[in-house]
Amino acid sequence: MKQKLYNKLKFFTSKQEFSTIIILLLMLVGMSLLQNGFFTRRVIVSNINAFLPLILLSMGQAIVIVSGGLDMSCGNAMALMLCAMTKIMKADSPYTGVIAILVCILLSLAVGLANGFLVGYLRLPAIIATYATSYIWLGLALFITPTPGGEIVNWFKIFYDFSAVKGCAQWIKTIGSVLAPSVIMILLACTIWFFIGKKKLGRYIYAVGSHDDNAYYSGISTTKVHIKAYVINSLFIMMAALYFAGQNGAGSANIGETLTLQTVAAAVVGGVALSGGKGNVFMAIVGAIIMSLVSKIIYYINVPSAWQSFVSGVIIIIAISASAIYSYAEKRNLLREVN
Amino acid sequence: MALLEAKGIKKSFGGVTALKNGNLTCNCGKITGLLGANGSGKSTISKIISGIYKKDEGTIIYDKKEINFSSPSESKQNGIAMVFQNLSLIPDLTVWQNIVLGNESKKKVFLDTENAMSVSKSILDELNPRININQKVRNLNSAQQQIVEIAKALVSNPRLLFLDEPTAALEREEVKNLFKYMRKLASKGVGMIFTSHRLDEVLEICDDIIVFRNGEDVGTIDFEKEGKDKKTILSLLTGSSDFNSTKKVYKDIKDVCILELHDLKHGKELNGIDLKLRKGEILGIGGLAGQGQTELMLALAGYYNDIKQKAILDGQEIKLNKVSTMIRNGIYLVPGDRQKEGLFMNCSLYQNMLYSKMGHKQPLFIPRKKYRDEARQIVKELSIKTDSIDTVVLTLSGGNQQKIVVGKWLPFDVKVLLLSDPAKGIDIAAKKELYDYIMKLVNEKSMSAILYASDNNELIDYCDRLLIMFEGKVVKELNKNEINDRNIVAASLHVKDEGGELG
Numbered sequence: 001m002k003q004k005l006y007n008k009l010k011f012f013t014s015k016q017e018f019s020t021i022i023i024l025l026l027m028l029v030g031m032s033l034l035q036n037g038f039f040t041r042r043v044i045v046s047n048i049n050a051f052l053p054l055i056l057l058s059m060g061q062a063i064v065i066v067s068g069g070l071d072m073s074c075g076n077a078m079a080l081m082l083c084a085m086t087k088i089m090k091a092d093s094p095y096t097g098v099i100a101i102l103v104c105i106l107l108s109l110a111v112g113l114a115n116g117f118l119v120g121y122l123r124l125p126a127i128i129a130t131y132a133t134s135y136i137w138l139g140l141a142l143f144i145t146p147t148p149g150g151e152i153v154n155w156f157k158i159f160y161d162f163s164a165v166k167g168c169a170q171w172i173k174t175i176g177s178v179l180a181p182s183v184i185m186i187l188l189a190c191t192i193w194f195f196i197g198k199k200k201l202g203r204y205i206y207a208v209g210s211h212d213d214n215a216y217y218s219g220i221s222t223t224k225v226h227i228k229a230y231v232i233n234s235l236f237i238m239m240a241a242l243y244f245a246g247q248n249g250a251g252s253a254n255i256g257e258t259l260t261l262q263t264v265a266a267a268v269v270g271g272v273a274l275s276g277g278k279g280n281v282f283m284a285i286v287g288a289i290i291m292s293l294v295s296k297i298i299y300y301i302n303v304p305s306a307w308q309s310f311v312s313g314v315i316i317i318i319a320i321s322a323s324a325i326y327s328y329a330e331k332r333n334l335l336r337e338v339n
Numbered sequence: 340m341a342l343l344e345a346k347g348i349k350k351s352f353g354g355v356t357a358l359k360n361g362n363l364t365c366n367c368g369k370i371t372g373l374l375g376a377n378g379s380g381k382s383t384i385s386k387i388i389s390g391i392y393k394k395d396e397g398t399i400i401y402d403k404k405e406i407n408f409s410s411p412s413e414s415k416q417n418g419i420a421m422v423f424q425n426l427s428l429i430p431d432l433t434v435w436q437n438i439v440l441g442n443e444s445k446k447k448v449f450l451d452t453e454n455a456m457s458v459s460k461s462i463l464d465e466l467n468p469r470i471n472i473n474q475k476v477r478n479l480n481s482a483q484q485q486i487v488e489i490a491k492a493l494v495s496n497p498r499l500l501f502l503d504e505p506t507a508a509l510e511r512e513e514v515k516n517l518f519k520y521m522r523k524l525a526s527k528g529v530g531m532i533f534t535s536h537r538l539d540e541v542l543e544i545c546d547d548i549i550v551f552r553n554g555e556d557v558g559t560i561d562f563e564k565e566g567k568d569k570k571t572i573l574s575l576l577t578g579s580s581d582f583n584s585t586k587k588v589y590k591d592i593k594d595v596c597i598l599e600l601h602d603l604k605h606g607k608e609l610n611g612i613d614l615k616l617r618k619g620e621i622l623g624i625g626g627l628a629g630q631g632q633t634e635l636m637l638a639l640a641g642y643y644n645d646i647k648q649k650a651i652l653d654g655q656e657i658k659l660n661k662v663s664t665m666i667r668n669g670i671y672l673v674p675g676d677r678q679k680e681g682l683f684m685n686c687s688l689y690q691n692m693l694y695s696k697m698g699h700k701q702p703l704f705i706p707r708k709k710y711r712d713e714a715r716q717i718v719k720e721l722s723i724k725t726d727s728i729d730t731v732v733l734t735l736s737g738g739n740q741q742k743i744v745v746g747k748w749l750p751f752d753v754k755v756l757l758l759s760d761p762a763k764g765i766d767i768a769a770k771k772e773l774y775d776y777i778m779k780l781v782n783e784k785s786m787s788a789i790l791y792a793s794d795n796n797e798l799i800d801y802c803d804r805l806l807i808m809f810e811g812k813v814v815k816e817l818n819k820n821e822i823n824d825r826n827i828v829a830a831s832l833h834v835k836d837e838g839g840e841l842g
Contacts, residue, residue, distance in 0.1 A: 195448075198448075199448065200445075203432070203440070203450065210429045210432065211430060213427075214428060214429055217391065217421075217423060218440045219411050219442075220440070220441055221410070277429070278431050
């Protein structure tokens with residue numbers, strides 16, 4: 001019995017995800033001590049709301065990184081979709097919301113295909129190609145809304161908070177107080193990846209990211225896989241843009257830029273290898289929450305504002321090295337087992 | 340019935356002609372041997388037929404239709420599978436995921452994992468049942484990876500199968516299993532094209548052979564009609580009929596010890612090795628594959644930083660835990676896997692030689708002209724076939740590449756040369772040239788060498804003394820006249836009587 005328990009424990013601790021989850025738990029415990037009522041329903045929902053854009057973008061980023069690419073344009077792509085939607089919508093005519101959503105879908109397809117074409121077909125280095133497209137998205141967003149502004153139709157608030165929508169049935173509002181739109185979006189994103197991961201495409205994304213040439217020799221169309229990975233990523237970006245529109249009711253071209261590098265960091269903290277082919281996409285959620293909690297913790301422990309950036313850098317390094325140390329230890333264990 | 344007929348295939352890369360006029364035929368249910376030296380065009384023609392390269396000229400008729408595949412996935416759909424010499428595995432996927440890669444079957448919407456695992460298991464059971472299908476391929480040794488690569492080609496039920504050097508990394512038992520499987524496939528009507536540098540294997544398994552030389556086919560032998568004659572094949576391969584193997588003369592070696600090791604241990608691979616290397620001696624390391632020979636070489640090259648034991652080199656104690664220390668002390672490694680360990684494949688010949696100098700102290704500015712002259716000198720001395728020292732080594736043939744791996748250490752004062760299977764995957768002629776050169780070096784510069792070779796013939800031909808390893812220990816020492824195939828095999832399997840797993 002004891003042995004069985006020990007083996008089970010060993011199984012869990014041998015997973016690379018273990019150390020990252022421990023860090024998350026430590027942070028959550030720390031937060032609950034710092035902030036009164038951290039675990040009340042209201043605070044949890046408001047935190048998830050605050051973290052949602054980073055969570056969605058990080059999942060998309062993780063998929064692209066696993067496929068052997070990188071997306072340096074996701075923040076600006078989100079800003080572009082947001083600006084386009086808030087520009088199209090007129091608060092007094094509800095049907096403009098439908099047009100806005102259609103335009104957003106088309107834009108997200110275009111963004112994904114463009115990045116995928118550059119990286120998968122033209123074989124440009126992903127970091128530079130998407131860095132370049134990030135300026136194109138930013139430029140287009142600035143063209144649409146040179147200054148922050150725009151408006152949304154009232155029903156668009158369903159992407160943010162059910163109770164803010166006029167004429168919404170009471171039972172839906174009740175559901176929304178627990179199963180907030182942001183929670184639904186995370187569940188939806190997880191379901192999407194769960195399905196893809198169990199299909200051919202999921203396997204191929206890992207194969208192509210791990211060894212592009214050998215995947216090609218195995219009869220996989222690597223170009224298509226790259227493009228599809230970027231399109232899935234842009235689908236996640238679109239969800240974040242819808243949420244942002246519902247939350248803010250206005251658009252700003254500069255809203256996404258800081259998010260981009262955070263998504264990369266979140267994916268890496270979650271254990272996704274930048275070299276591609278390795279890591280668990282779901283763990284990007286954990287990475288994103290850790291990244292978001294860093295600034296919250298710094299706020300609550302009253303770090304002098306001059307030192308905030310410094311401390312957050314140190315915390316991120318600790319978080320990343322925890323998973324790196326773990327993968328090193330795992331490798332050594334494996335070698336022992338093999339021989 | 341002819342399954343495949345390739346006629347007059349031409350292909351050149353940049354300015355280099357890889358294939359002048361290649362003709363290749365394969366019949367249903369037959370195993371055709373495809374022979375040729377490295378760089379003779381046999382890999383190129385295989386890759387053209389399976390859609391990886393595009394041909395410049397020529398026609399390919401497969402299954403009575405003219406074909407021109409533009410990608411490997413297209414040829415795979417038409418029943419052509421290939422076992423790649425450099426393997427086509429994905430290191431981060433598991434064994435079974437690799438085996439079914441590109442051939443996944445579905446159960447409703449999702450991938451059919453159970454079926455994939457059982458199919459993989461059933462194929463592996465026939466080739467090597469000891470491989471765990473849930474392991475990541477990254478963690479397998481090269482023989483196991485080779486088996487997985489073969490299984491991966493077999494799982495698609497091909498009608499035409501290319502096997503490019505499938506046996507180079509395998510043990511005897513595994514080769515036997517593979518041949519059994521190949522015969523089974525042949526009886527089902529599958530056509531196979533088999534490439535190997537081991538002539539005995541070709542004679543054993545093939546029905547007929549096609550020999551390539553300098554980018555064209557120079558001869559075909561049907562074993563059934565014309566019989567199996569090694570001499571004819573060898574003369575076709577090299578274009579000359581001179582094969583007097585040099586009779587080995589054992590030179591007198593004084594009992595001056597240059598390198599001494601006591602109780603060397605590392606992980607589970609090296610379990611206490613005592614070794615004495617005399618000046619001017621070539622010490623062979625033999626035994627079955629994977630008994631710690633490679634690890635011993637790496638340990639001596641300073642590759643493992645956890646080794647605490649010290650070695651005595653020329654009367655001085657040195658630590659074994661740093662590559663740079665070993666290089667400064669004159670111990671140099673020639674690894675067998677030149678693509679991964681020996682060379683910077685995408686760099687030029689000159690750059691490769693330059694980088695090897697970086698372990699030594701350098702002046703403030705690198706003396707470019709001096710080093711370039713040095714590089715040219717080495718190219719001349721080793722007769723490496725290349726246009727200039729700025730040629731990217733990737734484009735050279737395997738034999739020439741391996742010469743660079745040896746040659747890059749020449750400018751230094753070499754005390755001990757570690758040769759870890761230096762002739763792996765290079766052809767007979769290039770192999771002889773390489774070893775002749777190493778012999779010359781050892782004799783002229785009075786250096787010593789430790790040679791590990793997976794091919795016993797190399798050990799027999801070139802070693803003064805031979806140590807046989809088993810499970811990380813030296814189990815037998817063979818001197819001069821005791822070194823012959825029978826003794827080596829007997830000593831390698833020595834433990835078998837005590838219940839070892841090799842039968």
